[in-house]
Amino acid sequence: MKIILLGNAGAGKSTLSRRWVTEQPAARLSLDEVAFHAGSERRPLEESLADVRRFISDNESWIIEGCYTDIIEPILGECEELIFLNPGVEVCIAHCRARPWEPEKFSSKSEQDDNLETLIEWVASYATRSDEYGLRRHRALFDAFPGNKRELTHTSEYAWVSPSRPCQRP
Numbered sequence: 001m002k003i004i005l006l007g008n009a010g011a012g013k014s015t016l017s018r019r020w021v022t023e024q025p026a027a028r029l030s031l032d033e034v035a036f037h038a039g040s041e042r043r044p045l046e047e048s049l050a051d052v053r054r055f056i057s058d059n060e061s062w063i064i065e066g067c068y069t070d071i072i073e074p075i076l077g078e079c080e081e082l083i084f085l086n087p088g089v090e091v092c093i094a095h096c097r098a099r100p101w102e103p104e105k106f107s108s109k110s111e112q113d114d115n116l117e118t119l120i121e122w123v124a125s126y127a128t129r130s131d132e133y134g135l136r137r138h139r140a141l142f143d144a145f146p147g148n149k150r151e152l153t154h155t156s157e158y159a160w161v162s163p164s165r166p167c168q169r170p
Contacts, residue, residue, distance in 0.1 A: 002056075003081045
Protein backbone atom coordinates (compact mmCIF):
# COMPACT_ATOMS: atom_id res chain seq x y z
CA MET A 1 0.00 0.00 0.00
CA LYS A 2 1.30 3.40 -1.07
CA ILE A 3 -1.48 5.92 -0.66
CA ILE A 4 -1.64 9.71 -0.72
CA LEU A 5 -4.63 11.43 0.88
CA LEU A 6 -5.21 14.99 -0.32
CA GLY A 7 -7.76 17.50 0.93
CA ASN A 8 -8.65 20.64 2.86
CA ALA A 9 -7.89 20.96 6.56
CA GLY A 10 -10.65 19.16 8.42
CA ALA A 11 -11.51 16.88 5.48
CA GLY A 12 -10.71 13.79 7.55
CA LYS A 13 -7.28 12.86 6.19
CA SER A 14 -5.65 12.20 9.58
CA THR A 15 -8.65 10.34 10.97
CA LEU A 16 -8.91 8.11 7.91
CA SER A 17 -5.17 7.40 7.72
CA ARG A 18 -5.02 6.53 11.43
CA ARG A 19 -7.92 4.12 10.97
CA TRP A 20 -6.25 2.48 8.00
CA VAL A 21 -2.96 1.82 9.77
CA THR A 22 -4.88 -0.10 12.43
CA GLU A 23 -6.54 -2.21 9.70
CA GLN A 24 -3.42 -2.82 7.66
CA PRO A 25 -0.06 -1.90 9.19
CA ALA A 26 1.76 0.80 7.29
CA ALA A 27 3.90 3.81 8.06
CA ARG A 28 1.97 7.07 8.23
CA LEU A 29 3.23 10.56 7.51
CA SER A 30 1.29 13.76 7.98
CA LEU A 31 2.88 16.39 5.78
CA ASP A 32 2.36 18.89 8.60
CA GLU A 33 5.34 17.13 10.24
CA VAL A 34 7.71 18.00 7.39
CA ALA A 35 6.24 21.27 6.08
CA PHE A 36 7.01 23.51 9.05
CA HIS A 37 9.77 24.38 11.48
CA ALA A 38 8.52 24.63 15.05
CA GLY A 39 5.69 27.11 14.88
CA SER A 40 4.24 28.49 11.67
CA GLU A 41 7.39 29.08 9.58
CA ARG A 42 7.42 26.98 6.40
CA ARG A 43 10.57 24.98 5.80
CA PRO A 44 12.31 25.26 2.43
CA LEU A 45 10.52 22.98 -0.03
CA GLU A 46 13.64 20.94 -0.80
CA GLU A 47 14.10 20.10 2.89
CA SER A 48 10.49 18.95 3.17
CA LEU A 49 10.80 16.88 -0.02
CA ALA A 50 14.03 15.28 1.20
CA ASP A 51 12.25 14.16 4.40
CA VAL A 52 9.31 12.77 2.42
CA ARG A 53 11.57 10.93 -0.01
CA ARG A 54 13.49 9.45 2.93
CA PHE A 55 10.20 8.33 4.49
CA ILE A 56 9.16 6.67 1.20
CA SER A 57 12.50 4.88 0.78
CA ASP A 58 12.48 3.69 4.41
CA ASN A 59 8.99 2.19 4.25
CA GLU A 60 7.58 -0.48 1.98
CA SER A 61 3.96 0.33 2.82
CA TRP A 62 2.81 3.86 3.61
CA ILE A 63 0.12 6.50 3.77
CA ILE A 64 1.00 10.16 3.28
CA GLU A 65 -1.64 12.77 4.03
CA GLY A 66 -1.77 16.51 3.62
CA CYS A 67 -2.93 19.59 1.77
CA TYR A 68 0.45 20.64 0.34
CA THR A 69 0.38 20.32 -3.46
CA ASP A 70 3.96 21.59 -3.71
CA ILE A 71 5.13 18.59 -1.65
CA ILE A 72 2.69 16.03 -3.08
CA GLU A 73 3.16 16.76 -6.78
CA PRO A 74 6.85 15.71 -6.95
CA ILE A 75 6.14 12.38 -5.21
CA LEU A 76 2.91 11.41 -6.99
CA GLY A 77 4.78 8.89 -9.13
CA GLU A 78 5.59 6.92 -5.96
CA CYS A 79 1.99 6.29 -4.94
CA GLU A 80 -0.34 3.50 -5.98
CA GLU A 81 -3.50 5.45 -5.12
CA LEU A 82 -4.41 9.12 -4.80
CA ILE A 83 -7.52 9.80 -2.76
CA PHE A 84 -8.99 13.31 -2.74
CA LEU A 85 -11.17 13.93 0.32
CA ASN A 86 -13.53 16.70 -0.70
CA PRO A 87 -16.57 16.62 1.61
CA GLY A 88 -17.29 20.35 1.40
CA VAL A 89 -16.22 23.33 3.46
CA GLU A 90 -19.02 23.09 6.03
CA VAL A 91 -18.05 19.50 6.88
CA CYS A 92 -14.39 20.52 7.16
CA ILE A 93 -15.29 23.38 9.51
CA ALA A 94 -17.41 21.07 11.66
CA HIS A 95 -14.50 18.60 11.84
CA CYS A 96 -12.12 21.40 12.87
CA ARG A 97 -14.49 22.50 15.63
CA ALA A 98 -14.79 18.90 16.92
CA ARG A 99 -11.06 18.14 16.61
CA PRO A 100 -9.42 16.85 19.80
CA TRP A 101 -6.20 18.42 21.05
CA GLU A 102 -3.31 17.73 18.68
CA PRO A 103 -0.20 17.67 20.88
CA GLU A 104 2.04 17.19 17.83
CA LYS A 105 0.93 20.66 16.64
CA PHE A 106 0.12 22.62 19.80
CA SER A 107 1.70 22.74 23.25
CA SER A 108 -1.74 22.81 24.92
CA LYS A 109 -5.46 22.48 24.16
CA SER A 110 -5.76 26.15 25.06
CA GLU A 111 -3.19 27.13 22.41
CA GLN A 112 -5.06 25.05 19.84
CA ASP A 113 -8.37 26.67 20.80
CA ASP A 114 -6.78 30.13 20.51
CA ASN A 115 -5.94 29.33 16.86
CA LEU A 116 -9.31 27.79 15.98
CA GLU A 117 -11.01 30.86 14.48
CA THR A 118 -7.99 31.56 12.26
CA LEU A 119 -8.12 27.93 11.08
CA ILE A 120 -11.88 28.19 10.44
CA GLU A 121 -11.40 31.33 8.31
CA TRP A 122 -8.64 29.60 6.34
CA VAL A 123 -10.72 26.44 5.80
CA ALA A 124 -13.73 28.54 4.76
CA SER A 125 -11.67 30.17 1.98
CA TYR A 126 -10.77 26.79 0.39
CA ALA A 127 -12.79 27.35 -2.80
CA THR A 128 -11.45 30.85 -3.42
CA ARG A 129 -7.77 30.42 -2.53
CA SER A 130 -5.30 30.09 -5.38
CA ASP A 131 -2.40 28.94 -3.18
CA GLU A 132 -1.08 25.39 -2.97
CA TYR A 133 -3.62 24.57 -0.24
CA GLY A 134 -6.73 25.62 -2.16
CA LEU A 135 -9.36 23.67 -4.05
CA ARG A 136 -8.17 24.94 -7.43
CA ARG A 137 -4.70 23.44 -6.97
CA HIS A 138 -6.04 20.24 -5.37
CA ARG A 139 -8.49 19.76 -8.24
CA ALA A 140 -5.80 20.34 -10.88
CA LEU A 141 -3.41 17.89 -9.21
CA PHE A 142 -6.12 15.25 -8.86
CA ASP A 143 -7.47 15.67 -12.39
CA ALA A 144 -4.00 15.48 -13.94
CA PHE A 145 -2.96 12.33 -12.05
CA PRO A 146 -3.06 9.41 -14.50
CA GLY A 147 -2.94 6.64 -11.90
CA ASN A 148 -5.52 5.03 -9.63
CA LYS A 149 -7.51 7.74 -7.93
CA ARG A 150 -10.79 8.38 -6.19
CA GLU A 151 -12.56 11.52 -5.01
CA LEU A 152 -14.74 11.15 -1.93
CA THR A 153 -17.31 13.91 -1.57
CA HIS A 154 -19.33 12.54 1.36
CA THR A 155 -17.98 11.36 4.71
CA SER A 156 -20.32 8.35 4.44
CA GLU A 157 -17.99 7.12 1.69
CA TYR A 158 -15.05 7.08 4.11
CA ALA A 159 -16.49 4.07 5.96
CA TRP A 160 -16.33 1.72 2.98
CA VAL A 161 -12.98 2.88 1.57
CA SER A 162 -10.05 0.92 2.90
CA PRO A 163 -6.53 -0.04 1.85
CA SER A 164 -7.73 -3.63 1.33
CA ARG A 165 -10.15 -2.36 -1.35
CA PRO A 166 -7.90 -0.57 -3.84
CA CYS A 167 -9.12 2.33 -5.90
CA GLN A 168 -10.06 1.73 -9.47
CA ARG A 169 -9.53 4.20 -12.27
CA PRO A 170 -12.70 6.22 -12.86
